[in-house]
Amino acid sequence: MKNILLLTDFSENSINAIRYALQLFEGDTCNFSLLNVQSSSSFMTDDLMLSGNQSLYDSIIKKAKNKLDQLILELEDEFETQTYSIKSVADYDSLTDAINQIKASKNIDLVVMGTNGVTGASEVVFGSNTINVIRKVDCPTLVIPEGFKYRTPKEILLPLDHSDSLRENAFTDAVSFAKRFSKKIHLLRIKTNNENSKEELKDKENINTFLKEMQHEYHLITDIPIAIAVDTYIQTHNIDLTTLLVQKESLFERFFIGSPTTKISNNIRVPLLIFHSY
Template identity: 25%
Template sequence: MKTILVPTDFSETATNALQYAAAIASQVKGKLIIATIINLPVAPVLSEVINPSLVSLEEDYNKELSRLAENLREKCNHQFEVETICQYGFLLADLNEIVKAEAVDLVVMGTKGATNLLDKLVGTNTSEYIKMATCPVLVIPSGATYTGIKNIAYASDFESEEKIVLQQLFGIAEPFQAQVAIVNVQTNYQLDIVPDKEIIQDIKKNFPDKNFRFAQVQKSKVVAGLYEFIQENPVEVLAVAIQQQGVVEDLFHSSISKQLVQQTKLPLLTLPTKPYRKSGIRSIAQKQPAIKVN
């Protein structure tokens, strides 16, 4: 894990996520990219003309990004590289393009969680993005601080294909020498399509040299079972697989991950079932799009 992307709107929540990401970058000696995507109105896009006020806005954002980057460099004694991106576009649509262009290994985003009924219905930018993300996303709750990562709990239904997801998870865990607990919550309504022993043996076969263990919890609801495990065991990060939009959503992953994003107090690591492949990398950091002014 070498390249970490942090989208920011300069809010308190985003700034907290940036501090968390900086601590990770410092530990793994990686590259940190701070990105701001200025929402582009439809009319200027169609006419290929951008209002002068947007030019001023871009200049202000670039100054703020530069300030953030320099502060991080000084605070962390230049232990890692910091780059910035400021561009016009649409946050949810453009993040994956940046991920591919910059060969990003991890996106770090902040969240306040669902604070009212409207948030629960429409979701936050973070909860919407993780459904379409093509690389792992670490969701940092407001107020969470970095204390190291030694234990990661991964929620598994012991029914889905785990190989692709676990490859990503172990890739993130290894730089921290963290142990992964593969946690299965057994409920009364859960269908045992594939025998648990078969799933366990398959994981052991595919990852013989990785640092992990299995844990099973009996509980009426999956989220309650996961919280029980977290309370009784040392856990710094909770992980879950995510089915991307455009495919039939897995009921376990879609419903559980949504609740976890909204409710968890721990950083939540979401892992796409169809991650992007690193190829044709073209850096766009510190480069801005051409602007036409009427």
């Protein structure tokens, strides 16, 4: 993960997420893009009229660009020993459209954002929009909960739905991340009934293939909602980060529309790393 997109609305929550990312990749040579997106709903007609002869860019984007550049100076001073490149990007667009454009132009490997849940003051960018980014941006996304202080993700939790495969690219990406940062991965296969799924039957073989050189735990849980299972496991184990494999269509919609995963993303206790499996 060398090209990383950092989202900010200049809130303390978003800046905390940026600091987490800079600490996570300490010692790596990374290209960070720091993005602030201004939306039309943030400005009244009177605001634009007061700009006089200034262009739309000058009246809306320039102020954001200056704030981004100032934030970069502060971050560079704080992390002065690191081999980072941080560039500012200000845009006037929808959040997900802006992210997708930058993802394509800068070959982004990871999106990092903060969230304080849908009831927080920053809901316009980092509440419900967290779900929109996960749904509409096909890129690994790291979500940092409000106020979470950095610690090395030594132990990672990976909840698995009945159809999540340990042979899909999303799982191998999650394992690559775990091997890079962690000493142990916890697999939590969550079943809706007592019937064995075809993926569950392959788990032992796949674990022996992909995790033979890494510490791991594997648990089967039946008839417990995923949000409750994950939250309980995090509270009873030393989990530093949770990873989810997100699928499309029926499973994806079940996860993200009024679903347990929506609840997880809105109430996460530790950072949440999303890998798409489509």
